[in-house]
Amino acid sequence: MRLTETGDLEGKVTVTYTGLEGMYQRLDERHADDVEKKKFLEERVKRQVPVAAEVELVNQPDWTGSETPLVAEYDLKIPGWAVNAGRRVVLPAGVFTAVEKHIFEHANRVHPIYFKYPYQNEDDIRIELPAGWTVSSVPPAHVQDSHVVAYSIQAENGKDALHLSRKLTVDFLILEPKYYPALRNFFQVVRSGDEEQIVLQPGVASARN
Amino acid sequence: MPATNPARSLAVLAMVAGAFAFPARAHAGGDAPAWMHAVVNAPPPNYDEKTDAVLLYSETNVTVVSADKIKTQVREAYKILRPRGREHGVVSVYFGRDRKIKTIHGWCIPAQGRDYEVKDKDAIEVSPGMEGADLITDAKYRVLRIPAADPGNIVGYEYEFEEQPFFLQDTWRFQETDPVRESHYSLQLPPGWEYKASWMNHAEVKPAESGNLAQWAVNNVPGLREEPEMPPRDGVAGAMVVTFFPAGGALNGFATWNDMGKWYNSLLNGRMESSPAIKQQVSALTASQGAPFLKMQALAQFVQRDIRYVAIELGIGGWQPHPAPEVFSHRYGDCKDKATLLRTMLNELGIDAYHVVIYTERGAITPQTPAHHGFNHAILAIKLPDGVNDPRVVATLQHPKLGRLLFFDPTNEFIPFGQLPGYLQANYGLLVTPQGGELVQLPQQPSIMNSIQRTAKLSLDPNGKLKGEVQERRLGERASAERWRLRTTTKDSDRIKPIEDLLGGSLASFYITSASLVNLQQTEQPFGFNYSFESPNYAKNAGDLILVRPRVLGQKGSGLLETKEPRLFPIEFEEPAQDSDTFEITIPPGYVVDDLPPPVDADYGFASYHSKTVVRGNIVDYTRTFEVKELSVPVAKADDLRKFYRIIASDERNTVVLKPAP
Numbered sequence: 050m051r052l053t054e055t056g057d058l059e060g061k062v063t064v065t066y067t068g069l070e071g072m073y074q075r076l077d078e079r080h081a082d083d084v085e086k087k088k089f090l091e092e093r094v095k096r097q098v099p100v101a102a103e104v105e106l107v108n109q110p111d112w113t114g115s116e117t118p119l120v121a122e123y124d125l126k127i128p129g130w131a132v133n134a135g136r137r138v139v140l141p142a143g144v145f146t147a148v149e150k151h152i153f154e155h156a157n158r159v160h161p162i163y164f165k166y167p168y169q170n171e172d173d174i175r176i177e178l179p180a181g182w183t184v185s186s187v188p189p190a191h192v193q194d195s196h197v198v199a200y201s202i203q204a205e206n207g208k209d210a211l212h213l214s215r216k217l218t219v220d221f222l223i224l225e226p227k228y229y230p231a232l233r234n235f236f237q238v239v240r241s242g243d244e245e246q247i248v249l250q251p252g253v254a255s256a257r258n
Numbered sequence: 259m260p261a262t263n264p265a266r267s268l269a270v271l272a273m274v275a276g277a278f279a280f281p282a283r284a285h286a287g288g289d290a291p292a293w294m295h296a297v298v299n300a301p302p303p304n305y306d307e308k309t310d311a312v313l314l315y316s317e318t319n320v321t322v323v324s325a326d327k328i329k330t331q332v333r334e335a336y337k338i339l340r341p342r343g344r345e346h347g348v349v350s351v352y353f354g355r356d357r358k359i360k361t362i363h364g365w366c367i368p369a370q371g372r373d374y375e376v377k378d379k380d381a382i383e384v385s386p387g388m389e390g391a392d393l394i395t396d397a398k399y400r401v402l403r404i405p406a407a408d409p410g411n412i413v414g415y416e417y418e419f420e421e422q423p424f425f426l427q428d429t430w431r432f433q434e435t436d437p438v439r440e441s442h443y444s445l446q447l448p449p450g451w452e453y454k455a456s457w458m459n460h461a462e463v464k465p466a467e468s469g470n471l472a473q474w475a476v477n478n479v480p481g482l483r484e485e486p487e488m489p490p491r492d493g494v495a496g497a498m499v500v501t502f503f504p505a506g507g508a509l510n511g512f513a514t515w516n517d518m519g520k521w522y523n524s525l526l527n528g529r530m531e532s533s534p535a536i537k538q539q540v541s542a543l544t545a546s547q548g549a550p551f552l553k554m555q556a557l558a559q560f561v562q563r564d565i566r567y568v569a570i571e572l573g574i575g576g577w578q579p580h581p582a583p584e585v586f587s588h589r590y591g592d593c594k595d596k597a598t599l600l601r602t603m604l605n606e607l608g609i610d611a612y613h614v615v616i617y618t619e620r621g622a623i624t625p626q627t628p629a630h631h632g633f634n635h636a637i638l639a640i641k642l643p644d645g646v647n648d649p650r651v652v653a654t655l656q657h658p659k660l661g662r663l664l665f666f667d668p669t670n671e672f673i674p675f676g677q678l679p680g681y682l683q684a685n686y687g688l689l690v691t692p693q694g695g696e697l698v699q700l701p702q703q704p705s706i707m708n709s710i711q712r713t714a715k716l717s718l719d720p721n722g723k724l725k726g727e728v729q730e731r732r733l734g735e736r737a738s739a740e741r742w743r744l745r746t747t748t749k750d751s752d753r754i755k756p757i758e759d760l761l762g763g764s765l766a767s768f769y770i771t772s773a774s775l776v777n778l779q780q781t782e783q784p785f786g787f788n789y790s791f792e793s794p795n796y797a798k799n800a801g802d803l804i805l806v807r808p809r810v811l812g813q814k815g816s817g818l819l820e821t822k823e824p825r826l827f828p829i830e831f832e833e834p835a836q837d838s839d840t841f842e843i844t845i846p847p848g849y850v851v852d853d854l855p856p857p858v859d860a861d862y863g864f865a866s867y868h869s870k871t872v873v874r875g876n877i878v879d880y881t882r883t884f885e886v887k888e889l890s891v892p893v894a895k896a897d898d899l900r901k902f903y904r905i906i907a908s909d910e911r912n913t914v915v916l917k918p919a920p
Contacts, residue, residue: 056908082340082409084307100907101817128820129904134913135853139805154762156770157751186800237767241795244766246913248800 050125051177054251056138058130058176061107062123064094069166071119075112086112090121097145102127131249138251142188142204143215143243145172150243153236158229164222172215175207181252184211188245193238195231197221202242211247290365290373293317294335294414298367302337303437303478311336311343314412316441318430322448325504326422329360335414336436338407343436347407349415354397355573357421364404364415374405394570424574425521426502426511429630430474433460433496438479443498445472450505454513456628460496474498486818488827489890492632493621499630515629515688519695522615522688525578530602533583540606551648553607554640555675555782561600561668566590579636593669594636600668601638610641614665614698616687620889621830623686625697637682639663639689639698650782653678653701660691665700671745672738674782680708680735680833684889705834705885708734712837714810717844722804724796724843725771728811730787735833737785744778757789764811768793797916804849804916808871808880810841815907819900829891829899841880850919851878855912860905862898864888869909878914 050060066074074093078086091104108122131140153162178184190203199218204211217239224232297314305312317333336346347366353359362381366374381402386395404413432441445453447470455465455474465472482495501511512518543560544553565585569592579585579594582602591599594613601611615633617623623632642651642662653665653676665678665687673679684702688695709732716726732740740756747753754773761768769792776786798805814837819825845851857870869882884906891899 080341084340085342100815100911101820101903103820103822105822129908129911132908132911132913133855134805134915135855137853137915139800139913150766151762155755155758186803188798188800237794240766244798246798246800246805248803248805 050174052131052140052179052182052249054179056129056131056133056140057126058140058144059124059126060176062094062125064090064121064123066119066121070168072115073165074119075115078112083109086110091123094121094123094125094145097147098125098127099147099150100127100130134248136250137185138182138249139246140249141243142202142213142245142247143172144174144213145170146215146240146243149217149236149239153229153233156233158226158233161226162224162229162232164219167218167220167222169216169218169220171217172213174211174213176211176213178209178211178249179252183250185248185250187211187247191238191242191245193235193242195235197224198232198235200235200239200242202245204245204247215243290367290375290412290414291416293333294365294367294412297335297439298412300439303439304480305339305437308340308483309437309481310340311338311346311436313434313436313438313441315414316432316438317444318442319444319446320428320500321446322426322451322502324448325426327420328423328428329418329420330428331416331418333414333416335412337412338409340409343409344407346436347404347413348401349404349417350399350401351417351419352397352399353419354395356424357419359400360418360420362400362402362415362417364402364413366404366406367412367414368406368408369410376402376404378402394568394572395576396572397576424577425631426504427630428500428502430498430500431495432476432498433479433482435481435483437481438476440475440477441479443474443500445500445502446470447472447502448505452503453500454503455498455500456630458492458497458499458627459494460498463498483826485825485827487829487831489621489830490617490619491622492617493619493624494827499628501629512629514695515697516694518629518631519688519690519693522577522613522690522695523692525574526598526613526690529579529581529598530605531581531583532602532606533586536583536586536599536602537606539586540603544607549648550607550609550643550646551651551676554604554609557600557603557607558666558668558675559781561596561603562671562673564589565596565599565668567592567596567669593667596668597636597638600666604640609643610660612639612641612660612663613637613690614639614687614700615690616682616685616700618681620681620683620685623697625686627686629695633688635667635669637665637667637669637687639665648676650674650676652676652703652707653683655698655701657689657698663689670738672741672781677703677707677734679738683833702834702889703734705836705887706733708736708833708835710736710812710837712812713840713842715842716810718797718804718806718846720804720846720848722795722797722799723792724806724810725790725792727790728788731776732785732787734835736835736837737781740785740787741778741781744775754789757787760787760811761791761793763813764809765791765793765796767795802918803852804846806843806845806878806914806916807911808841808843808855808878808914809839809869809882809910809912810843810880812837812839813910814867814884815910816903819896819903825893825896828893829896831886831889831891833886834889835884835886837884839880839882843878843880845876845878845916847876848919849916851914852917853915854878855909855914858882858905858909860902862895862902864891864895864899865902867902867906867909871912871914882909 087106094104103126105124110121131138184206187204192201197220202215302312315335319331321329362378364376381400407413430443465474503511543556547553568590579598582599585591585595585599604611614637616635618635655663689698711731714728771790773789777783851873854871860867866885871880
């Protein structure tokens with residue numbers, strides 16, 4: 050992806066849905082036509098970005114396979130993804146994080162926690178910076194392994210580009226309510242890690258404000 | 259009051275969904291009629307790839323036999339283009355005590371193979387439901403499922419019904435979600451009768467007339483695709499209202515709003531006669547109240563809170579309220595029943611009031627709308643006694659003949675007496691008096707009366723934990739919404755859920771350390787949340803810097819217009835609003851502010867947003883105001899609204915940078 054001088058994040062995104070993630074989408078959309086399937090996939094990506102985004106599916110995924118992953122390719126633009134901090138510009142370490150933003154907000158839980166199936170989400174994002182911009186700091190890597198749930202996020206400063214990686218694993222089907230506080234804590238750590246900030250220093254000529 | 263068009267009400271949608279549970283029985287040899295086959299190869303109207311179906315042909319033939327007997331025949335044929343268009347394979351026809359279905363048939367002409375047919379005996383009957391309310395009605399629907407309603411196929415149906423009308427008027431709604439190739443409407447009147455046709459949201463089309471038969475047709479009518487926050491469908495969809503007049507004069511026909519007011523007023527006759535029990539209740543409620551405002555308020559609150567909302571709408575009961583003594587003794591009623599009881603109780607104090615019938619979405623009725631039954635709600639206009647100058651009386655109108663009127667909705671449990679909920683503000687309603695009806699615009703309240711005022715005193719520690727106290731005061735709809743949400747909660751753990759939701763919307767992690775509600779039951783007072791919280795890792799370390807988002811809570815930005823589709827309809831706000839946040843954040847010892855985000859001043863006329871972050875010693879002060887000033891944003895300004903929301907979204911994520919003190 051590419052960060053513009055106005056703070057927009059735009060570029061190509063490939064999402065590969067494997068296993069049950071792919072199967073259920075194929076199942077849900079088996080009676081839909083191409084227009085509806087396209088909208089379905091685009092909405093799914095929009096729901097994963099925590100701010101308003103423009104998403105366009107650009108390939109024709111294989112909706113009929115059962116052995117192969119469902120691969121969707123998009124053009125994505127997130128207006129105003131990087132924001133002002135006076136002379137600096139900052140952007141969060143996590144991009145496709147919206148689903149976890151509002152999970153398990155309430156402190157009390159009555160019923161067991163049930164997931165339809167165990168799953169793992171893995172993000173691998175390369176962001177090119179505007180010419181002349183430099184990375185002032187990246188947050189430290191976060192790793193949280195809580196046995197049945199695990200999370201890691203890392204931002205690396207490469208040459209002219211940032212490399213963001215994030216992995217979230219939910220490896221259970223049902224949890225008793227007594228584990229809810231620990232699970233809630235875990236997702237608070239996830240959210241906190243997703244919101245870690247990368248600090249950029251715009252070039253002199255292009256500094257905003 | 260019933261929905262404007264029962265055949266298209268929400269109740270029907272719920273019912274139709276259930277109708278899929280019964281199988282369609284196809285009949286061999288049931289060829290579709292010639293009128294359907296005639297359109298099989300007809301060129302469709304203009305449509306795009308997102309169109310679910312096109313209405314190839316529609317025909318409504320109305321025959322007025324007499325003032326109490328009207329026959330109607332309907333024929334429609336859709337070509338299904340996409341899977342979602344299958345819904346046209348289910349036809350639902352409303353019937354009841356005063357409306358009998360004579361015949362109903364459905365057919366499918368598949369792209370390949372023989373036609374299918376379903377008949378009256380294949381249909382089922384269902385009762386409507388009303389989500390979120392108790393409704394008892396004698397109205398039912400006959401539902402017929404047409405087989406093979408698949409993309410590429412054509413489905414059609416024909417039904418006839420006979421009705422004894424409550425009023426001599428019909429509405430031809432020829433524009434719908436799907437594009438229409440051709441739609442026809444004919445009106446056959448008895449000798450000597452006359453009609454008046456009025457058009458809504460469409461240029462007038464002249465009819466072909468022959469004797470007492472008039473025929474209209476429209477072609478290539480574009481579909482109306484739903485957009486979020488668009489005006490109500492009745493405010494944008496093309497339709498024709500046709501009113502019939504018997505020979506020798508008007509009889510339940512509404513050429514004007516005044517006529518409709520007279521008709522509605524006639525339904526109120528005898529409904530507001532008091533009873534000893536009502537008189538006693540009025541005395542009990544008002545005896546200890548001094549000022550007239552307080553007496554009226556006491557009666558209003560009684561009807562708001564002690565009369566449960568239950569709609570029993572049998573026959574004319576969809577339009578006519580029950581007698582006030584019945585409503586009082588049962589302690590239940592619908593909107594018009596509540597209005598009638600409150601009016602009766604006010605009359606006991608010598609205070610006049612008038613029914614106002616209205617639609618609960620602004621924009622369905624405007625001064626350009628022809629007189630017709632476009633209403634679904636009833637409220638009151640109370641003639642204020644001289645000398646009532648209480649500042650809480652806001653929703654008033656100075657009427658040239660009736661004097662100062664206060665509009666009030668007794669069905670809304672949470673609206674303070676003297677104010678109007680957002681959906682009624684600046685809306686048009688029919689003021690019904692013994693002299694007739696008059697379309698009036700209800701007042702729009704100042705934006706500050708619908709408000710969230712949030713103040714927080716917070717402190718940040720070197721590890722990034724933010725903690726402190728927040729006070730919120732909510733007014734108007736902002737208060738009513740929370741009271742409605744909390745109306746059935748009893749446990750403290752449930753009562754803090756709105757606060758958890760609020761914090762969860764803005765904070766990655768948080769713990770509420772104390773929380774309380776203010777004036778949950780006292781609807782005349784501002785509603786409030788007071789709470790304290792801690793948010794670990796709120797501030798982020800970046801080397802030796804600390805990054806802090808000064809907009810701690812609340813979100814005003816919206817992705818409403820973040821779409822590539824061009825906007826077709828104005829964007830409607832439910833009510834004016836004015837919110838403010840004031841956050842005071844004490845920074846950790848040993849740190850100073852290195853950088854602040856810029857102030858934001860965005861004023862687009864219809865709305866404004868201002869924010870400012872300043873440093874005061876070791877405190878960062880963030881203040882912002884958000885105001886909705888106009889209730890509708892025209893399409894031409896949709897881009898401005900999108901920019902406005904982007905500016906807000908950007909400000910909400912802006913950051914203060916702290917560095918170690920030198």
